[in-house]
């Protein structure tokens with residue numbers, strides 16, 4: 001592996017010149033990639049990829065509503081959901097902005113009425129909201145709701161995603177059905193987990209509420225199906241097929257977030273996303289944060305061959321960010337063929353995983369520091385927390401975040417380890433053995449994203465940053481980042497298996513599946 005800090009030109013490892021040159025500042029955030037092995041020549045080569053693959057052209061095709069999701073023949077226009085302009089974005093010659101804003105205005109009116117108790121349940125103002133959805137209809141709103149806890153001033157918002165009855169039962173336990181609003185969030189309104197949970201939630205309400213459907217709202221593109229479920233059109237918030245599930249938190253799927261934090265703060269979230277859109281569209285590649293985040297990731301995955309990437313937010317409220325990014329990255333770029341359907345001749349997107357710091361330090365960082373496979377780490381931390389009375393905690397959080405990237409970069413060599421062991425009283429073979437265990441190879445790559453504070457605006461910037469990173473990676477790989485055919489086969493087989501789980505003949509199944517069924521059917 002190339003040495004980190006090659007050509008740093010600064011004062012020692014990670015010197016000043018390198019830190020300034022190998023970082024991007026935008027929208028009051030700082031993305032630092034000086035602790036990677038990328039040198040100016042490598043960066044030039046990476047930047048060439050951007051030109052060769054016509055990123056600028058592909059990006060404009062997305063923002064101007066071309067049908068770039070070719071296998072589904074759809075435009076990809078989630079940025080329109082956070083665009084404050086009331087006109088100017090077209091799909092097939094049709095301006096879509098009026099409809100986007102009309103829906104946003106309706107969502108806001110609904111959220112204000114629910115929060116003020118003007119729209120209420122049979123037993124009075126809503127105290128609780130239960131959002132039922134899965135995948136993109138869950139991960140974004142869950143992540144954002146947790147992230148923005150300091151801004152919560154509405155009803156309590158809960159999320160049910162798993163078809164495991166435990167999720168619904170544990171969530172509903174203790175809630176008052178007469179003061180609970182249920183939101184069914186499903187783009188297609190056919191997802192079996194969501195529809196099963198929605199029906200069970202309706203049964204939970206039946207008997208205690210005269211008209212359970214009146215305490216339901218729906219977020220969906222399939223407005224015909226929401227009607228069949230019995231949800232009044234005034235409580236249905238629709239969106240177009242050009243909003244992909246994992247990109248949908250900015251529109252109606254974000255309604256539970258809006259209920260929790262209020263319309264004004266939700267607008268700030270949208271405005272953060274829009275600011276990142278403008279930066280992505282306008283900044284030259286080397287100063288473009290999503291572009292450089294993507295290129296650094298591709299360097300690690302494609303060039304260095306590191307199979308995974310860890311997302312390590314030093315921000316407890318970003319607890320669900322790694323799960324959110326898992327879907328964003330892995331559902332978007334986990335593909336095996338190019339846009340044209342030819343076999344991909346490089347590896348597709350990496351495995352994304354992670355946990356907030358400092359918790360992860362006491363769990364899996366051992367492997368990151370001393371395991372044999374390097375794991376590129378993506379650290380994130382805010383300049384400021386929200387608990388002034390606990391400012392010392394935040395200082396400790398920052399110190400830990402910086403210490404980890406420093407330890408990964410510098411490591412500890414054998415001589416230093418030996419000296420430590422000598423000081424601890426070891427000698428001879430015992431000293432050698434003990435010292436070997438205390439060596440840190442160092443030279444392990446990491447990046448750090450710094451931001452002022454996790455406000456709605458900044459969260460919007462961060463989420464749009466990652467969305468565009470995925471887009472850039474997809475363009476360079478030459479794949480379609482906006483379909484997800486890989487989830488279909490399992491869904492089809494589950495539908496066919498259900499009757500067999502319930503006792504039907506399973507002789508058509510393979511021997512392994514039959515044996516598992518035999519056990520489970522008792």
Ligand SMILES: O=P(O)(O)OC[C@H]1O[C@](O)(CO)[C@@H](O)[C@@H]1O
Pocket residue numbers: 134135136137185186187188189190191194245246331484487
């Ligand atoms: O919103 P829906 O239609 O219920 O889909 C939920 C999720 O299911 C998927 O289609 C994949 O299973 C995701 O892409 C999507 O976010």
